[in-house]
Amino acid sequence: MLKLPLRWIAAAVLLINGFFPALWILLTSFKSDIELAQTPITWLPQNPGLSNYIHAFSDQPLLLFLGNSFAVALLSTLLTLFAATGAAYALTRLHLRHRGLILTLLVAVAMFPPATLLVPLFEIMRGLGLINTYGALILPYAVQSLPVCTLVLASFFQQVPKDIENAAMLDGCTRLQALYRIVLPLSAPGVFTASILAFVNSWDEFLLALTLNAAPGSRTLPVGIMLYQGEFTFPWPVISAALVVAIVPLAILIIVFQERVISGLTTGGIKG
Amino acid sequence: MAKLSLQRLGKRFAQTVILKEIDLDIASGEFIVLVGPSGCGKSTLLRILAGLEEADEGQVILDGRSINRLPPRERNMALVFQDYALYPHKTVYDNLAFGLSIRGTQKHEIQQKVHAAADLLQLTGLLQRKPAALSGGQRQRVAIGRALVREAQLFLFDEPLSNLDAKLRTEMRMEIKRLHQRLGKTMIYVTHDQVEAMTLADRIAVINHGRIEQLGTPAEIYQFPATTFVAGFMGAPPMNLLTLPLQWSAGNATAFIAGQALPTHPLENTSEKEITLGIRPEHLRINDSTLNGQPGLLLNAAVELVEPLGSETIATLRLEQPTANLEQYTVQARFPGNQSISNGQNLQVHVAYANLHWFDSNSGIRLTTSQASSAEQVA
Numbered sequence A: 001m002l003k004l005p006l007r008w009i010a011a012a013v014l015l016i017n018g019f020f021p022a023l024w025i026l027l028t029s030f031k032s033d034i035e036l037a038q039t040p041i042t043w044l045p046q047n048p049g050l051s052n053y054i055h056a057f058s059d060q061p062l063l064l065f066l067g068n069s070f071a072v073a074l075l076s077t078l079l080t081l082f083a084a085t086g087a088a089y090a091l092t093r094l095h096l097r098h099r100g101l102i103l104t105l106l107v108a109v110a111m112f113p114p115a116t117l118l119v120p121l122f123e124i125m126r127g128l129g130l131i132n133t134y135g136a137l138i139l140p141y142a143v144q145s146l147p148v149c150t151l152v153l154a155s156f157f158q159q160v161p162k163d164i165e166n167a168a169m170l171d172g173c174t175r176l177q178a179l180y181r182i183v184l185p186l187s188a189p190g191v192f193t194a195s196i197l198a199f200v201n202s203w204d205e206f207l208l209a210l211t212l213n214a215a216p217g218s219r220t221l222p223v224g225i226m227l228y229q230g231e232f233t234f235p236w237p238v239i240s241a242a243l244v245v246a247i248v249p250l251a252i253l254i255i256v257f258q259e260r261v262i263s264g265l266t267t268g269g270i271k272g
Numbered sequence B: 001m002a003k004l005s006l007q008r009l010g011k012r013f014a015q016t017v018i019l020k021e022i023d024l025d026i027a028s029g030e031f032i033v034l035v036g037p038s039g040c041g042k043s044t045l046l047r048i049l050a051g052l053e054e055a056d057e058g059q060v061i062l063d064g065r066s067i068n069r070l071p072p073r074e075r076n077m078a079l080v081f082q083d084y085a086l087y088p089h090k091t092v093y094d095n096l097a098f099g100l101s102i103r104g105t106q107k108h109e110i111q112q113k114v115h116a117a118a119d120l121l122q123l124t125g126l127l128q129r130k131p132a133a134l135s136g137g138q139r140q141r142v143a144i145g146r147a148l149v150r151e152a153q154l155f156l157f158d159e160p161l162s163n164l165d166a167k168l169r170t171e172m173r174m175e176i177k178r179l180h181q182r183l184g185k186t187m188i189y190v191t192h193d194q195v196e197a198m199t200l201a202d203r204i205a206v207i208n209h210g211r212i213e214q215l216g217t218p219a220e221i222y223q224f225p226a227t228t229f230v231a232g233f234m235g236a237p238p239m240n241l242l243t244l245p246l247q248w249s250a251g252n253a254t255a256f257i258a259g260q261a262l263p264t265h266p267l268e269n270t271s272e273k274e275i276t277l278g279i280r281p282e283h284l285r286i287n288d289s290t291l292n293g294q295p296g297l298l299l300n301a302a303v304e305l306v307e308p309l310g311s312e313t314i315a316t317l318r319l320e321q322p323t324a325n326l327e328q329y330t331v332q333a334r335f336p337g338n339q340s341i342s343n344g345q346n347l348q349v350h351v352a353y354a355n356l357h358w359f360d361s362n363s364g365i366r367l368t369t370s371q372a373s374s375a376e377q378v379a
Ligand SMILES: Nc1ncnc2c1ncn2[C@@H]1O[C@H](COP(=O)(O)OP(=O)(O)OP(=O)(O)O)[C@@H](O)[C@H]1O
Pocket: B013, B014, B018, B036, B037, B038, B039, B040, B041, B042, B043, B044, B045, B082
């Protein structure tokens, strides 16, 4: 009996911690500069209007940033998924020696602080002539998401009974066909989870985006949003509006995909 | 054409030997049934044939060509998995159609074949369901169907009827037999069901501890079991096996049962002290007129347990020994169902000498008689 309220309190803390900043940004995006500076603070906007949103789109090319972010996130996600699928399959299905070591290394790579990679990455991208292009971000983002996506996919591949894959190979599939036609569809929740992780990872990233790709034409949202602040001004309501614009597509994406992350996809295939 | 030859196949998992020196020649179009206790390696053998496991030793020769290194899809074999292994994300229809479509069969042809298989296996109403929405028996039939739709040259069945009810099992057994007669394809079939083994097989291979203990036609296996293991494995209830003491005089051995001397099979090893006698339950008769004047053994017995099965009655009998210090023997007998038998009743049972089986007590190997020698292949 004592456990129940405690659980509710924990849930409430998590909810507030997660939602409050987002809610505050949403509310701020409908307030004016003046209202924001008032004390005592107001909770709900007094004259809610869309003027901040109009400014967000006219002061800076927000649509362009959105498009850039979307392209970079999508391409890096696809690249990650492609590589992670192969890696996860090899780790779960081929009898690799040093499998544990490879997994540990994978996790270790994911632990690397990105800041330490900044200078070498810059040099590499300059060498490749990719500075200020999508490519300068797509590659490192894909690499960054690779370990966690591989681990997620590997854990889902492991759940697919081996005999289902064997059946496909007896039915005439090559290993690769069995992977793409049987194992991947059965791991769909894992594929969605990995996609969301990789996509959000790219969408949010600021440090590399600022260093490797700050050109006006190809810059992504996190870098773009920084430009709203002037030398002496900090237009919170407009920035909030731009942030809302940045968050909404992501939220929609996650909600849509969440629907598809259903479990129990592999039940029914194997006896017992 | 699918003539299969297994040559000294061996398989280990880690240190454990699972299959040992498996030699088996299978003619094209032959129906081979593999039987043996749980864990003896039947499924492993099928998986080696299908290319899902690699043999550690030996060769699998298909039509004169070693296929050890051929990937499963190039072997053109169909396997009904013991655990079904259906595609859970596909409908029954697509489960059946997958193998055809991946091999590039025309759509209308796929449709026709899938519907034919569904019809045969009584799955027509279920074609749009996913496996999760099927009963165990329905899933098992989908697994059979998936193997049957493809025109494989060799069919491997791993206990394909184990989960069906008695009526459906009988029907499906007949369908498989018909199918074999119609297609004439080589089939290898694992089962625990004696009736399936006896009715389907051209030849039965009895496997024990990873070795083929006996290979022969159902009649040979039943009438001339090569070892006490085979004798005890085939037949329900199994053959009664009694260990009898031997007495030697002038190089001739005599066995004793219930105080009677029994002429035994000529023994080579003159140091044996015991011999194993085998009697099929149906060879114990109450009415000695059934002996038809054949020389036989007459035993006094008390009925301990009666199990009426309708057409027949299984009775457990305790044989009377002349003195109490001798070993007690109980045997199972199978009497016609119309014979009235009750607990505690005292009976006289007869068995013709011709129906006695003799085995070496130590090795369990049958003491060969000339008429049976062709049937035996002792591991
Ligand atoms: N992948 C594996 N790793 C280790 N041991 C295995 C593996 N697969 C099977 N075995 C062992 O090999 C032996 C034979 O297994 P197999 O499945 O061939 O038996 P079976 O004769 O088909 O039994 P059943 O009648 O119960 O299906 C068993 O002792 C089993 O534990």
